[in-house]
Amino acid sequence: MTRKEVLLLLAYLEKTFPVWDWRYGGMEIWPVIKRDIFFIFFNQKENNQSTESKSSSTLIRIYNICNSFLYFLKVKFRKKGKVTTFYCGSAGHRVDFESNFINRYFFPSIQNLNKTEYIQYEYGPVLKNKNYKNEKSIIYASELYTIFNLFRRFKNQANLNLFKWDEVHSCILKRSGLDLNTYYKRLPVRLESLMVYVDISSFLIKKYQPKEIIGLCYYNNSMFAMHYMANTMGIENFDVQHGGQGSLHSMYTFTNLPNSGSNMIPKTFWCWDEVSAKHIQSWLGSQNYHHVEVYGNPWVEFQLKKFSSQEDLSNQKIILYTLQEKELEEYILEAIKLTPKEFVWWIRLHPRMLDAQAIIESQLESIGCKDKVEISKATNYPLPVLLEKSYVHLSKFSGSIIEAVLVNTPNIIIDEVGLEIYKDYVDNKDASVVLTKNTEDLLESILAIENNI
Numbered sequence: 001m002t003r004k005e006v007l008l009l010l011a012y013l014e015k016t017f018p019v020w021d022w023r024y025g026g027m028e029i030w031p032v033i034k035r036d037i038f039f040i041f042f043n044q045k046e047n048n049q050s051t052e053s054k055s056s057s058t059l060i061r062i063y064n065i066c067n068s069f070l071y072f073l074k075v076k077f078r079k080k081g082k083v084t085t086f087y088c089g090s091a092g093h094r095v096d097f098e099s100n101f102i103n104r105y106f107f108p109s110i111q112n113l114n115k116t117e118y119i120q121y122e123y124g125p126v127l128k129n130k131n132y133k134n135e136k137s138i139i140y141a142s143e144l145y146t147i148f149n150l151f152r153r154f155k156n157q158a159n160l161n162l163f164k165w166d167e168v169h170s171c172i173l174k175r176s177g178l179d180l181n182t183y184y185k186r187l188p189v190r191l192e193s194l195m196v197y198v199d200i201s202s203f204l205i206k207k208y209q210p211k212e213i214i215g216l217c218y219y220n221n222s223m224f225a226m227h228y229m230a231n232t233m234g235i236e237n238f239d240v241q242h243g244g245q246g247s248l249h250s251m252y253t254f255t256n257l258p259n260s261g262s263n264m265i266p267k268t269f270w271c272w273d274e275v276s277a278k279h280i281q282s283w284l285g286s287q288n289y290h291h292v293e294v295y296g297n298p299w300v301e302f303q304l305k306k307f308s309s310q311e312d313l314s315n316q317k318i319i320l321y322t323l324q325e326k327e328l329e330e331y332i333l334e335a336i337k338l339t340p341k342e343f344v345w346w347i348r349l350h351p352r353m354l355d356a357q358a359i360i361e362s363q364l365e366s367i368g369c370k371d372k373v374e375i376s377k378a379t380n381y382p383l384p385v386l387l388e389k390s391y392v393h394l395s396k397f398s399g400s401i402i403e404a405v406l407v408n409t410p411n412i413i414i415d416e417v418g419l420e421i422y423k424d425y426v427d428n429k430d431a432s433v434v435l436t437k438n439t440e441d442l443l444e445s446i447l448a449i450e451n452n453i
Helices: 003-016 030-041 060-076 143-153 164-174 183-207 222-231 274-284 298-308 330-338 356-366 376-378 383-388 399-406 416-421 425-427 440-448
Strands: 086-091 094-097 102-103 118-122 139-142 212-216 237-242 268-271 291-294 316-323 343-348 392-395 411-414 431-435
Touching: 003 030, 003 164, 030 183, 030 356, 060 143, 060 183, 086 183, 086 222, 094 183, 102 237, 102 411, 118 222, 143 183, 164 183, 212 222, 222 237, 268 274, 274 291, 274 399, 274 425, 298 383, 316 383, 330 440, 343 376, 343 383, 376 416, 383 399, 392 399, 399 411, 399 425, 411 440, 416 425, 425 431
Parallel strands: 086 118, 086 212, 118 139, 212 237, 237 268, 268 291, 316 343, 316 392, 392 411, 411 431
Antiparallel strands: 094 102
């Protein structure tokens, strides 16, 4: 099934079956199950696995438990003090900035705060080779997980209520051929892993009593748990937009939301712009709990203020391509070869594909165009400023498309998924589309930009 077909099936389930009534204890777990089913369709490993060591060595397990317990005691007996805000994110949201590894979405707000005013709740892996700024304000969920998982074993499991699961499963099987029997059998174990993060969130909230919780990627297990506890305890909580969240994003498109909302979904969606907010509002409907606000992109605004006065990056017009793969397609290579001399291509590698540089340089060398492309500066220079100084931005479906709109740089979308996600931007003429994979069509669209500015 295509991505769109999977999402239509999930929407059908939401409209037809009582999935919003599914519970694990007090948690309204349809958003969790929806996420899991979506990833199963595309054979992706869900990135919220237990962080407990799976080693068979008893000594290693004991070592991990001891380390986790010591970290728990360190946090437990740390000077209490109420804080105003929990800022929740992961290494994937951080960048190297002025010799520190900072969360780019939160740093503009955090930089002027007293260290006692906030806590940074860091989920996911801890990168030992990075210099985390304000280390004393950070609490690592992964360091607490092992001991809280042990504590969890002394508690009773919650009741699981999946009313009409058999009918839902039968519908999925009939329409897609996907058999979820194995998933169903493992679900209680997966939900207990989620409950470990609920216990961690409860412990931290009770200790620090924050007035608000601001997080990224709410559908990570750690953040599902944190938003659940915030909603349950009446604490303001926000999900900050961290990329595209249009109609093809499974966790930013729901149907038939209950009037009272869901305790697993953030109370407030912090959007970068009106188009993003309009999409979220379209499915929030008439329920009376969740809402959306346009608060901008903190990192874009910070970077522009700090760096945009610097000199031009190139004497030529920059064609910026935010790449989401490890090599260039043939028609892109041909376009680079035929691009007029007044232009230069800057190719920005995906943060998780930095090893692609050697592959791309080899491709460019094979066609004699290595000198027509800049990769290192394009990958390392602050993206908001690079976007602002570019003549045009090309992308398949990167969230950079929205950031380009924020700095008034024309976009060319070159993939059908991107068109589906960012259709509203195309309708607003903030982006044009070239889907033919034809060199002449792409160059014509690039050269036409000047006439349309």
